[in-house]
Amino acid sequence: MSDFLAAALQLTSTSNVEANFSAAEDQIELAARRGAELVGLPENFAFIGDDQKRIEISESLAEKCSRFLVTMARRYQVVLLGGGFPVPAGDGTHTLNRAELIGRDGQLLARYDKIHLFDVDLPEGNTYRESSTFYSGQKAPPVVDVPGLCRVGLSICYDVRFPELYRDLIDKGAELMMIPAAFTAFTGKDHWQVLLQARAIENTGYILAPAQTGVHYGRRQSHGHAMVIDPWGTVLADAGLVPGAAIAPVDKSRVDRIREQMPSIKHRKKELFS
Numbered sequence: 422m423s424d425f426l427a428a429a430l431q432l433t434s435t436s437n438v439e440a441n442f443s444a445a446e447d448q449i450e451l452a453a454r455r456g457a458e459l460v461g462l463p464e465n466f467a468f469i470g471d472d473q474k475r476i477e478i479s480e481s482l483a484e485k486c487s488r489f490l491v492t493m494a495r496r497y498q499v500v501l502l503g504g505g506f507p508v509p510a511g512d513g514t515h516t517l518n519r520a521e522l523i524g525r526d527g528q529l530l531a532r533y534d535k536i537h538l539f540d541v542d543l544p545e546g547n548t549y550r551e552s553s554t555f556y557s558g559q560k561a562p563p564v565v566d567v568p569g570l571c572r573v574g575l576s577i578c579y580d581v582r583f584p585e586l587y588r589d590l591i592d593k594g595a596e597l598m599m600i601p602a603a604f605t606a607f608t609g610k611d612h613w614q615v616l617l618q619a620r621a622i623e624n625t626g627y628i629l630a631p632a633q634t635g636v637h638y639g640r641r642q643s644h645g646h647a648m649v650i651d652p653w654g655t656v657l658a659d660a661g662l663v664p665g666a667a668i669a670p671v672d673k674s675r676v677d678r679i680r681e682q683m684p685s686i687k688h689r690k691k692e693l694f695s
Contacts, residue, residue, distance in 0.1 A: 425570055427459040427597070427627070429667040431647040431660040433635035434463075434603075436470025438482065442489055444664065452666050453497035459570055459671070460497075461631040463647070464505035464518070464578045464603045469637040472554045479507040479516045491527040498525050500603045501569055504601020504631050505535065505577050518555055519603060520575055522565060531565040534558025537575040537586075545607045547640055551579075559646070562586065562682035564593035571596040571627075571673050578602035581616045584623065591624045591686060596676045598626055603633035609644020622654040625680045627671050634662055652679040 430448045434441045445466055452460050467486050475482075486506040494501040501523045507516035518535040536558045538551040564574040574590030574597070581600050585650055590598055598620065604613050613632075621628045627650065634645030647660040649669035657669035680686060 424458045424670045424672045425459065427461075427629050427649040427671045428455070428457035429461050429629050429631040429649055429651055429658070429660065430463065431632050431634050431645060431665050431667070432466055432489045432664070432680055433637065433643075433664055434465055434467065434469045434633060435637055436468060436474065438467055438478075438485065439566070441467050442485075444491060445489075448664065448666055449493050449497055449499065451502070452668060453499050455668055457572075457659040457666075458499055459567070459629070460499045460540055461599055461601055461629050462504045463631040463633045464576065464601045464634060466504060467506050469603065469633070469641065475507050476509075476514065476516055476554060479509040482506065483508040483519070487521065490521055490523045494523040494525055497611055500524055500530070500570060502575075502599055502601060502631070504599070505603075508534070512546060515554055515556045517558060520577055520599075522567075522573065522575065522599075524567070530567060531563045531573070531575055533562045533575040534560070535579070535580065536562070537579045538584055539579045543605065543607050547605070547607070561589055564590055564595045566594075571671065571676075574598045576600050578604060581620060582610075584620065587620050587624050591626060595624075596626055597644055597671060598624070598628055600628060601632075602630060604644045606642040607642045608684040609646070613644050614648070615647060617648055617650055618654040618656070621650045621652060623685070625652040625683060625686060626676060627651060632660065633666065652676050
């Protein structure tokens, strides 16, 4: 594998689906023009708004999101991650939060339903209860060999706090881990970059972390700072606080070199902790 450019896109999504699609396409086009071959959209790229409305429109929105991702991947000839969109769970009161990785020709390469749900009371006064309107996915996240690029593992947002998930991705052969997010501004300022770097360092793999940024509605505010991080934990690109992209080169040979220099994965004593 030769070097390729990867782009972690950053958006401020709202409840206006068509405006969100338009903003996402603008950033996909810009990333493709800059030479990016692997592009990630953040969690909730198509809709951030009232939970009841999300549930009501989830069937049509899921279809629109899948079509949008296929169209964008083909149009701009990129491998594209839709980092999380609502899919009806079948009971009329919950959805799943699904990520899809789409190849350049529009084929579905991998799919993942978020398994860790954000049920947290924050000191700033906001309360999050994803489990009240989301169901957890029931399958471990996949790893897929993307032809011409590398082996990619999927996850979504709150998953980043569960290191065993990323150990599983590495055990499945991942060289790059995608962590699309809508990280809260309150937790993000202290934890976002630290957690991303930790996942990169302990697994000696690349991290591609698309992100939401800014104020979406009411008090809902996202941290921003979409990032690309290398296997040594170095932040290669940071999108800051405005919509845009973090774009940086990914080199599989660097994964191999760092895993030789720092062979912590080989040194694991898994038999003692099973």
